[in-house]
Amino acid sequence: MAKTTKRNRKPVQKVDILNLPEGVYLDEKGFGEIHPLTVDEDDFGEREYIYRGTLHKGALAIVTGKKLTITVPMPGYDHGYTFEGAAQEIFKVENALNVTNPGERRTFSYVNPHSQLTFVGDPKQEYEIHFHIYDNCKGENNFRWVVVRAELY
Numbered sequence: 001m002a003k004t005t006k007r008n009r010k011p012v013q014k015v016d017i018l019n020l021p022e023g024v025y026l027d028e029k030g031f032g033e034i035h036p037l038t039v040d041e042d043d044f045g046e047r048e049y050i051y052r053g054t055l056h057k058g059a060l061a062i063v064t065g066k067k068l069t070i071t072v073p074m075p076g077y078d079h080g081y082t083f084e085g086a087a088q089e090i091f092k093v094e095n096a097l098n099v100t101n102p103g104e105r106r107t108f109s110y111v112n113p114h115s116q117l118t119f120v121g122d123p124k125q126e127y128e129i130h131f132h133i134y135d136n137c138k139g140e141n142n143f144r145w146v147v148v149r150a151e152l153y
Helices: none
Strands: 024-028 033-036 038-041 047-053 058-064 070-072 080-085 091-094 097-101 106-110 116-119 127-134 145-152
Touching: 024 127, 080 091
Parallel strands: 080 145
Antiparallel strands: 024 033, 024 058, 038 047, 047 127, 058 070, 058 116, 080 106, 091 116, 097 106, 127 145
16 A cells, blocks of 8 residues: 655645636746735835745746736836845746846846846745836836845745
């Protein structure tokens, strides 16, 4: 008789794709899990989205919209990511212009339609990841830039 094994990982909050509430989600494209991001306000009154937990290595996307069809940031001129803190080590953007500024301890990734956000961190480690989504102009939802800050949880 086969021996049963115990799962060490906490159960993942499942998303009902058919009855999706408005919001921002982290899509583990390489693994097939979608995580809702918690909405909070930072010290400056700006909206930020937070994920706490583990991730699988591979492709990720930040998505929104009623059917999760809008990818954030949208590919375009001067669009991309800023990685701060541990996010510089656990995320990479493939097929993008990646510039590290050691003075600011930040990495800037300028994306194009072929760019791919990838998680390369430890899949057993729990992280607290903060996402700030910025637009070109207030009131214009073009999802131009995402600042990602991560810490060990």
